[in-house]
Amino acid sequence: MNGAVDLPLGQAELSFEATGGSRVRRSVLPSGVRVLSEQVPGSRSATIGFWVAVGSRDEQHADASGPASLGSTHFLEHLLFKGTPSRTALDIAISFDAVGGEHNALTAKEYTCYYAKVQDRDLPMAITVLADMFTSSLLDPGEFETERGVILEELSMAGDDPADVANERFFQAVLGAHPLGRPIGGNTGTIQAATRGAVAEHYRANYRPQDLVVSVAGAVDHDELIAELGRALTAGGWNLDEPGEPVARRAILPAALAPGQPLTVVERPTEQVNLLLGAPALVATDERRVTMSVLNAIFGSGMSSRLFQQIRERRGLAYSVYSFAPAYSDAGLFGMYAGCAPAKAGTVALLMREELDRLARDGVTADELRRAAGQLAGASALALEDSDTRMSRLGRSELTLGEFVDLDEALRRVARVTVDDVQALASDLAAQPFSLVAVGAIDESAFTGAADQLAPSTDVA
Incomplete structure (x- = not known):
């Protein structure tokens, strides 16, 4: 390729060669799911990510439109690993541990990603398990309360690290009341106040076909990826034949920020x-x-x-x-x-x-x-x-x-x-x-x- 490649939301298929001979392909499925792959010559492993453009900045305070969702993004990052109708939390962990794979998730200010790295032969398994987690999480009430305790311990651990404290306070000082100034993981108050109902609503509202971006790099065949993903998402109850458009990207106009805390x-x-x-x-x-x-x-x-x-x-x-x-x-x-x-x-x-x-x-x-x-x-x-x-x-x-x-x-x-x-x-x-x-x-x-x-x-x- 000789320049940057635009990724229009309305273009169903794209394919081009990248530096080093890797092949990049992108498909926008009729349901709005977006799938991107980079096939890297000589690779024997692959990393896969399930993304949504929803992060800590998108959480809301309680108002006339609904209950507070503060802390929901972080809660979901934990809860999606805690079981589906067909897999327990232990089943999910064993799926990756048994093949020497890595799996985890991250919450950021503007997106959330659930990812795994496996050998090439285990990529179908990773697709199946991540799709099951993404589409069919139980958000079990008992697990919800267990993870509340886990998240509070995570926040306590970060609170004991002065570098973490400084970083969080820095974002607050510079960005002030802007949602980007909030801590990614929430705080003790928001996590203690979070309800399963609010987190479930956040899940239903933001984990839909039109929100999902799947990206895979390494030893991957794009056509096989599309087929495996289609089977896995359909098994999770999604109708991939129902027409949908990908959610629009965020507005890019710089926000008007109030003066920071000196x-x-x-x-x-x-x-x-x-x-x-x-x-x-x-x-x-x-x-x-x-x-x-x-x-x-x-x-x-x-x-x-x-x-x-x-x-x-x-x-x-x-x-x-x-x-x-x-x-x-x-x-x-x-x-x-x-x-x-x-x-x-x-x-x-x-x-x-x-x-x-x-x-x-x-x-x-x-x-x-x-x-x-x-x-x-x-x-x-x-x-x-x-x-x-x-x-x-x-x-x-x-x-x-x-x-x-x-x-x-x-x-x-x-x-x-x-x-x-x-x-x-x-x-x-x-x-x-x-x-x-x-x-x-x-x-x-x-x-x-x-x-x-x-x-x-x-x-x-």
């Missing part, structure tokens, strides 16, 4: 302070996402990055320090992280801010741009050695982007990024209102006098 301090008796500093950034479909990848590689990804060199190598103020840039359909973030001693937290926060200002003011060098392109090329190529990555690429392409961007095309886009592009984006980021989150043995006095220096920059252009 400073959040959570006191914990830890040896280190977990610091996060950042601001609103680009949405997932912004054309500058490629520039953001280059900027992030230069600024805070890897041991040669500016943050690593300035804060760890030259000053020895932190062991772990990096930047990141998650993106969603209508909002995104740019963040910087460091773990450091409480006495150094104020200094580290200012250094992170100053380094971004320097990037915005002075730009990057041609050599840095070249190294970033090489880093992105190598990391992308190595990641695609794993069928999990290829399966996820297919799923995210279908759910969010509406286009498949192959490795060659991705690298061409990186090669078109200029030093001016990076500096312009850095200037835009530096002008945003920043939020600082600190979790550890510290209080707000550690950042006294830093407010003005952490404020949006106006003199970096």
